[in-house]
Amino acid sequence: MRKNRQITLNFPLPLPDSPPSKKHHLLGFGLLLAVCLSGCNTQTTQPQTNQNPASDPTATDLTRKDKKVILTTFTVLADMAQNVAGDKATVESITKPGAEIHGYEVTPSDLTRGQKADVILDNGLSLERWATRFYNSFPKVPHITLSEGVQPVNISEDSYQGKPNPHAWMSPKNALIYVDNIRKALGSIDPANAATYDANAAKYSEQIRAIDEKLKQAISAIPPDKRYIVSCEGAFSYIANDYGLKEVYIWPVNAEQQSTPKQVERVINTVKANQIPAVFCESTVSNEGQLQVAKETGAKFAGVFYVDSLSPADGPASTYLKLLEYNVNTLIKGLQGN
Numbered sequence: 001m002r003k004n005r006q007i008t009l010n011f012p013l014p015l016p017d018s019p020p021s022k023k024h025h026l027l028g029f030g031l032l033l034a035v036c037l038s039g040c041n042t043q044t045t046q047p048q049t050n051q052n053p054a055s056d057p058t059a060t061d062l063t064r065k066d067k068k069v070i071l072t073t074f075t076v077l078a079d080m081a082q083n084v085a086g087d088k089a090t091v092e093s094i095t096k097p098g099a100e101i102h103g104y105e106v107t108p109s110d111l112t113r114g115q116k117a118d119v120i121l122d123n124g125l126s127l128e129r130w131a132t133r134f135y136n137s138f139p140k141v142p143h144i145t146l147s148e149g150v151q152p153v154n155i156s157e158d159s160y161q162g163k164p165n166p167h168a169w170m171s172p173k174n175a176l177i178y179v180d181n182i183r184k185a186l187g188s189i190d191p192a193n194a195a196t197y198d199a200n201a202a203k204y205s206e207q208i209r210a211i212d213e214k215l216k217q218a219i220s221a222i223p224p225d226k227r228y229i230v231s232c233e234g235a236f237s238y239i240a241n242d243y244g245l246k247e248v249y250i251w252p253v254n255a256e257q258q259s260t261p262k263q264v265e266r267v268i269n270t271v272k273a274n275q276i277p278a279v280f281c282e283s284t285v286s287n288e289g290q291l292q293v294a295k296e297t298g299a300k301f302a303g304v305f306y307v308d309s310l311s312p313a314d315g316p317a318s319t320y321l322k323l324l325e326y327n328v329n330t331l332i333k334g335l336q337g338n
Contacts, residue, residue, distance in 0.1 A: 073094050073122040074093055077123065084183055090326050097311060105130070118190075123168070160253050172209070173242060174238060229245045264293060267329070276299055278331075279334075281305070282305050325326045
């Protein structure tokens with residue numbers, strides 16, 4: 001039996017938790033692997049020349065041998081990794097912009113990319129439910145959990161009660177931990193370029209700190225008793241703690257079954273009781289439940305937030321920093337009735 005290749009870092013490398021999957025999911029994953037190993041035809045394209053290849057995860061060529069290949073589980077992590085890697089490594093996201101990450105279904109081409117990667121970066125905190133089975137397909141490829149070192153915020157209700165909220169990257173403070181973990185990971189697999197990764201990480205961290213201060217000042221203009229953020233998924237617990245927001249959501253974590261009558265009713269009652277003027281939903285899920293909340297309460301459905309995915313390159317949230325700024329601006333406009 002082959003053993004996992006290990007990387008020596010200054011932090012442990014835990015596998016993300018993954019709940020037991022259904023039999024047909026296991027069978028489907030096995031069939032995908034069989035197809036891939038039997039010679040699936042996967043096309044690759046040349047790298048993009050812009051600074052955000054994460055917004056188009058098919059744009060990089062994982063067959064290149066002159067640079068290390070960094071594979072991430074979703075586009076937000078790819079953008080973070082690209083800022084640290086610069087032009088010294090090739091970065092690609094498994095999922096495309098707009099994909100729902102929690103229950104993502106792995107494809108044969110994903111397996112091919114995984115086999116060719118030098119390292120895989122994931123979020124952990126049970127976000128990527130499919131990750132363990134994915135990693136089992138290529139045990140020699142190391143994987144790093146970027147949320148290592150974050151203080152988790154636990155979910156307080158429904159079947160997820162007591163489990164960590166996985167959306168830690170939504171807090172700029174936590175993003176600094178992610179960036180440092182990326183820096184360590186890249187320096188470990190590519191020590192020849194470690195100095196560049198260190199410098200890039202320091203520069204990017206300063207940009208994150210600057211956007212953090214900017215968002216704090218923007219939210220401070222909203223009266224404390226009006227600082228509600230009403231979304232479909234409970235993805236804003238970390239940033240709510242950072243900026244003094246009160247979080248309201250329909251479901252705590254994206255799941256196969258969403259917007260139950262009880263969940264929607266609970267949000268309707270909260271919006272009415274607190275006269276919250278605006279509600280929102282995430283870009284990767286159905287907004288049907290939140291539209292019902294708006295209809296029943298008279299609140300305005302004021303737009304979408306980007307959380308689990310960046311927008312395409314020509315969209316409003318094509319980088320992690322733009323995602324943070326866009327979400328806060330959308331929130332403020334909604335609460336102010338703009």
